[in-house]
Amino acid sequence: MIELEGLTKRYGEKVAVDHLTFSVRPGIVTGFLGPNGAGKSTTMRMMLGLDRPTAGAVRIDGMRYDQLKDPLKYIGALLDAKAMHGGRSAYHHLLCLAQSNGIDRRRVHEVLDTVGLTSVAKKKAKGFSLGMGQRLGIAGALLGDPRILMFDEPVNGLDPEGIHWIRNLMKALAAEGRTVFVSSHLMSEMALTADHLVVIGQGRLLADTSMADFIARNSRSYVRIRTPQREQLLDALHGAGITVVEAGAEVLEVDGEKSEQIGELAARHQIVLHELSPQRASLEEAFMRLTAESVEYHAHDGRPLGGPEPRQAWGPDWRKA
Numbered sequence: 001m002i003e004l005e006g007l008t009k010r011y012g013e014k015v016a017v018d019h020l021t022f023s024v025r026p027g028i029v030t031g032f033l034g035p036n037g038a039g040k041s042t043t044m045r046m047m048l049g050l051d052r053p054t055a056g057a058v059r060i061d062g063m064r065y066d067q068l069k070d071p072l073k074y075i076g077a078l079l080d081a082k083a084m085h086g087g088r089s090a091y092h093h094l095l096c097l098a099q100s101n102g103i104d105r106r107r108v109h110e111v112l113d114t115v116g117l118t119s120v121a122k123k124k125a126k127g128f129s130l131g132m133g134q135r136l137g138i139a140g141a142l143l144g145d146p147r148i149l150m151f152d153e154p155v156n157g158l159d160p161e162g163i164h165w166i167r168n169l170m171k172a173l174a175a176e177g178r179t180v181f182v183s184s185h186l187m188s189e190m191a192l193t194a195d196h197l198v199v200i201g202q203g204r205l206l207a208d209t210s211m212a213d214f215i216a217r218n219s220r221s222y223v224r225i226r227t228p229q230r231e232q233l234l235d236a237l238h239g240a241g242i243t244v245v246e247a248g249a250e251v252l253e254v255d256g257e258k259s260e261q262i263g264e265l266a267a268r269h270q271i272v273l274h275e276l277s278p279q280r281a282s283l284e285e286a287f288m289r290l291t292a293e294s295v296e297y298h299a300h301d302g303r304p305l306g307g308p309e310p311r312q313a314w315g316p317d318w319r320k321a
């Protein structure tokens, strides 16, 4: 269990982490989500005692990191896979870590096997691909057989096979009852891995919720419609008491699962439809809506990069709008 209480980090004027309070529970994968610059890495560094908080505290199983005896046996972390001595072989890198942390050298062979690097254990780490480096970093995190694991953007730059492997590994570690905390800036990635979500923006807590809840609240279903007879269709929909949203130059949207009703209505009024498709809003869109206010680096039009189009709602009074 990891507990954060009012955790805050300032760099001069910049508040990188702003009064974060939440807990990371064992037995599940907790996703730590936020746009670039949200403060995820800074938070994780403070959790590991690598940065000193300006205010607040982190407790690892009830203790501060510097109170842990043999910390690698409590908490293992992958922060920056490239931060290792490239001149050493994978085996020696892990052996040094094991020896300086009172860990049996037998574990080195075990973790090399777990991450699938046994056949290249004697090769120098500087010749490793990104994926192999990532696996070696994970081997280091697993070395002390810790109950708590932390991964900062572990799938960044990996090929599909590597991504699949990391997802399964995280789920397996959680299924063993461990606490697994993983950061990402991709909602789609978290949707496949995490059971619980902690979302931050500009250092502040935006959501602390189960993944199932987040999906239930945010995956809006709607119908996308394109027609060359826009005004007739708006009148017909209005007449049937259906609220329409204009989502683009020629695109209309109606909330809910009403495609059959709309198709029949259009047929009755002899309105031509070029598209009538049921849709489900992506979780990525929901995440972007949630963090839109706190995205630090915006695209040229003032919207967050890839952010949702501004939308205009059309109710019964759409003509007066």
Ligand SMILES: Nc1ncnc2c1ncn2[C@@H]1O[C@H](COP(=O)(O)OP(=O)(O)OP(=O)(O)O)[C@@H](O)[C@H]1O
Pocket: 011, 014, 015, 016, 034, 035, 036, 037, 038, 039, 040, 041, 042, 043, 185
């Ligand atoms: N040593 C530092 N000195 C000054 N500002 C810093 C320092 N470290 C981080 N920051 C700032 O704090 C904020 C949070 O950075 P952090 O790296 O924690 O975000 P992040 O969520 O991990 O982002 P990313 O997804 O891009 O890695 C950023 O605005 C960053 O510029």
